[in-house]
Amino acid sequence: xxxxxxxxxxxxxxxxxxxxxxxxxxxxxxxxxxxxxxxxxxxxxxxxxxxxxxxxxxxxxxxxxxxxxxxxxxxxxxxxxxxxxxxxxxxxxxxxxxxxxxxxxxxxxxxxxxxxxxxxxxxxxxxxxxxxxxxxxxxxxxxxxxxxxxxxxxxxxxxxxxxxxxxxxxxxxxxxxxxxxxxxxxxxxxxxxxxxxxxxxxxxxxxxxxxxxxxxxxxxxxxxxxxxxxxxxxxxxxxxxxxxxxxxxxxxxxxxxxxxxxxxxxxxxxxxxxxxxxxxxxxxxxxxxxxxxxxxxxxxxxxxxxxxxxxxxxxxxxxxxxxxxxxxxxxxxxxxxxxxxxxxxxxxxxxxxxxxxxxxxxxxxxxxxxxxxxxxxxxxxxxxxxxxxxxxxxxxxxxxxxxxxxxxxxxxxxxxxxxxxxxxxxxxxxxxxxxxxxxxx
Amino acid sequence: xxxxxxxxxxxxxxxxxxxxxxxxxxxxxxxxxxxxxxxxxxxxxxxxxxxxxxxxxxxxxxxxxxxxxxxxxxxxxxxxxxxxxxxxxxxxxxxxxxxxxxxxxxxxxxxx
Numbered sequence: 001x002x003x004x005x006x007x008x009x010x011x012x013x014x015x016x017x018x019x020x021x022x023x024x025x026x027x028x029x030x031x032x033x034x035x036x037x038x039x040x041x042x043x044x045x046x047x048x049x050x051x052x053x054x055x056x057x058x059x060x061x062x063x064x065x066x067x068x069x070x071x072x073x074x075x076x077x078x079x080x081x082x083x084x085x086x087x088x089x090x091x092x093x094x095x096x097x098x099x100x101x102x103x104x105x106x107x108x109x110x111x112x113x114x115x116x117x118x119x120x121x122x123x124x125x126x127x128x129x130x131x132x133x134x135x136x137x138x139x140x141x142x143x144x145x146x147x148x149x150x151x152x153x154x155x156x157x158x159x160x161x162x163x164x165x166x167x168x169x170x171x172x173x174x175x176x177x178x179x180x181x182x183x184x185x186x187x188x189x190x191x192x193x194x195x196x197x198x199x200x201x202x203x204x205x206x207x208x209x210x211x212x213x214x215x216x217x218x219x220x221x222x223x224x225x226x227x228x229x230x231x232x233x234x235x236x237x238x239x240x241x242x243x244x245x246x247x248x249x250x251x252x253x254x255x256x257x258x259x260x261x262x263x264x265x266x267x268x269x270x271x272x273x274x275x276x277x278x279x280x281x282x283x284x285x286x287x288x289x290x291x292x293x294x295x296x297x298x299x300x301x302x303x304x305x306x307x308x309x310x311x312x313x314x315x316x317x318x319x320x321x322x323x324x325x326x327x328x329x330x331x332x333x334x335x336x337x338x339x340x341x342x343x344x345x346x347x348x349x350x351x352x353x354x355x356x357x358x359x360x361x362x363x364x365x366x367x368x369x370x371x372x373x374x375x376x377x378x379x380x381x382x383x384x385x386x387x388x389x390x391x392x393x394x395x396x397x398x399x400x401x402x403x404x405x406x407x408x409x410x411x412x413x414x415x416x417x418x419x420x421x422x423x424x425x426x427x428x429x430x431x432x433x434x435x436x437x438x439x440x441x
Numbered sequence: 442x443x444x445x446x447x448x449x450x451x452x453x454x455x456x457x458x459x460x461x462x463x464x465x466x467x468x469x470x471x472x473x474x475x476x477x478x479x480x481x482x483x484x485x486x487x488x489x490x491x492x493x494x495x496x497x498x499x500x501x502x503x504x505x506x507x508x509x510x511x512x513x514x515x516x517x518x519x520x521x522x523x524x525x526x527x528x529x530x531x532x533x534x535x536x537x538x539x540x541x542x543x544x545x546x547x548x549x550x551x552x553x
Contacts, residue, residue: 228492230485295487336489349488 027276031128037259038133044250045140049073049147056240056302057151060295060348063232064427065155066437071157072150076166077416080143083170089135091175095272098186107188109176127257137254138178139353145174145203151348152211153218153417155229156424159432161417165407169210173403177396194392195369195377195385197266198255200310200362201396208355209400211346217408218417222343222424225331228346243320245274248305252312265376266312270305273315273324277304280328285336296332303331303353307361313364316374323364327357362393380418442537442549443511445504446475448530449522454500458518465510467553470503480528499530505537507550 054073058066080088093387096111097104114120117135125130146166153162180188181202189201196202221229230331231237252270281300282292307327308320315323335352339345348354366385368376379385411417418424430436449457454471461469461524476498506514515532523529542552 093543225490228485228494229490230487289486291486293486299488340489 028126028128030125030130031258034128034258034260035130035133037263038129038137038254038257041250041254042133042137042140044247045137045144045254046077048244048247048251049140049144050077050085052240052243053144053147054240055236056239056244056298057154057348058238059156059233059238060151060231061237062229062427063438066232066236066428066429067433067435068159068428069150069154071433072162073147075159075163076147076150077143079163079167080146080170081139083167084139084142085117087112087115087216088170088175089117089138090141091171092178093138093183095184095186097158098183098300100185101191102186103188103191104186107186107191108180110179110183120141129257134257137257138388140176141199141203141251142170142174145199146170148207148350148354149211149214152215152346152350154347155351155428156221156418157218158415158417161411161415164411164415165214165417166413168407169404171399172407173206173210174202177206177399181392188424189392189395192391193385193388195314195365195379195389196310196362196392198252198309199391200306200358200365204306204309204354205360205362205396206400208351208353208358209397209406211350211353212344213401213404214408215344215346215349215351217405217412220343221347224345225340225343231295238294238298240420241301245301245305248274248309252309256313262313265316269315269317269320270308270312272317273308273311273320273327274301274304276321276324277301277307277328277331280304280325281332282328284329284332298401299335299349299353300328300332303327303357306354306357307364309358310362311365311368314369314375314377314379316368316376318374319368321366323361323368326364327360330360331357359393359397362396363389365389442540442553443506443508443514444535445506445511445514445518445536446533446535447502447518448474448478448499449502449518450524450529451498451500453522453524454502456521457502457518460521461504461514464513464517466504466506466514466517468504472501472503474499474501478528478531489514497528505540505553507553 050073054070058069061069090112091110094110094114096113097106120131120135122130122132126134146169147193150162181190181194181196184190248270249267253263253267256266270289278297278300282297285296286292304324304327307323311323331353334356335349339352340351363386366379366389367373369375369379369383370382372382408417419428419431458469465534475498477495480497482497485492485494504514511534518532540549542550
């Protein structure tokens with residue numbers, strides 16, 4: 001038993017901890033400790049969207065758009081849950097027709113044998129936990145990924161168009177991506193050897209690139225960049241970032257799908273990388289702007305959380321420290337300089353933080369998995385694994401960019417993506433929802 | 442009778458109110474306003490986006506005084522609101538033609 005568990009952890013280091021070993025080896029006994037942890041981890045990841053991302057983003061928009069952001073997070077949670085039940089879990093995690101080393105249609109997208117959660121009973125098992133818990137855990141990842149994108153088109157997208165975009169993006173971009181990385185032997189990127197412990201490619205690069213494409217297609221907010229659009233409540237943003245930090249332990253340590261040493265180490269390196277990135281961002285800010293800002297330290301922390309996500313299962317504490325510092329420093333420049341240099345209106349820096357930190361993390365995950373650099377993976381060739389990681393990153397960028405562009409262009413043609421100028425002026429809360437966040441007088 | 446309008450820094454309000462009471466002024470109206478004079482605004486920086494805030498928050502106080510109390514009132518405001526730094530504000534003085542206390546129908550100086 002101990003040997004079997006060790007094998008699982010070792011294999012997890014090589015390719016993907018979420019792979020369906022349960023289906024290729026005798027099903028291990030259900031473990032109540034693992035199960036309890038995965039139930040909690042699922043709740044933590046859900047908390048990252050509601051209210052984590054809702055507050056993090058909500059604080060950064062103007063007061064007239066707060067409710068629209070919160071509504072987007074909330075409605076995406078509901079929509080994705082239903083789609084996940086209908087066909088999402090099947091397209092992402094069905095292992096029908098998959099064979100290790102063979103590239104076919106099912107290397108890219110799962111089959112339809114689990115549609116409407118067919119075959120799921122209280123006795124169904126995924127590794128050592130009930131499959132129902134695994135379905136729930138993975139659902140929370142499917143929820144947060146489209147919810148991250150809304151920061152890029154905040155304050156100007158039609159609610160109806162946002163719903164269509166989120167549903168279509170989940171279906172055509174996220175579900176195949178999750179399948180290609182996490183569905184086990186026979187998956188496209190999994191077989192390639194790409195290490196993505198908790199979703200650096202699937203979640204963060206994927207969402208970050210989609211965000212960049214979305215803000216380019218939908219266009220700048222009216223008045224940007226000349227009209228001041230300061231965050232209306234950075235207190236919300238700090239609370240949101242704090243909830244993201246806390247919830248991320250479910251995201252990263254939960255991706256071990258067990259309450260074991262891998263989960264414990266994932267938790268620790270997540271904490272270290274996040275702290276290092278917060279320090280890195282603020283340090284550069286202090287030097288260049290002579291001030292350490294609240295938005296800066298919160299943004300830095302999120303950059304660190306993103307960067308360590310793919311590496312959490314294989315990097316050591318030292319690797320996490322370096323990874324976090326690099327992510328904090330680089331994302332400071334991508335979010336504060338790059339955007340203004342090129343003039344795109346990625347309103348809440350989905351690209352500048354999630355895509356950039358995601359790419360840094362996904363690339364460095366390769367070398368940092370090597371015991372030579374204090375890692376716990378089985379990587380022997382630093383540059384060899386770096387190259388594999390780079391191919392994974394490149395694939396994700398192209399995949400997300402092309403498909404997101406097609407979805408957005410089609411929706412723009414059919415229904416229009418933006419609210420009109422007057423609605424944008426009075427704010428989405430009133431224009432789209434006929435409600436106001438603040439009725440203070 | 443004179444109509445005195447003063448723009449002051451918000452944190453000096455309590456001192457100004459006290460000084461005006463001591464000068465015999467029996468009532469005042471305070472409004473939160475924004476504006477600019479010689480004092481420059483300040484800048485705010487959010488993820489590299491720099492905003493210059495031109496209009497600074499100030500308080501506008503309005504008092505009606507009899508002509509013989511005008512100097513005391515001006516003295517009180519000038520002393521209490523003065524920090525010596527740019528942005529202390531201004532006092533405007535104008536003629537006041539008529540005052541009526543609604544409750545009693547008293548007029549002019551009796552109504553002050």
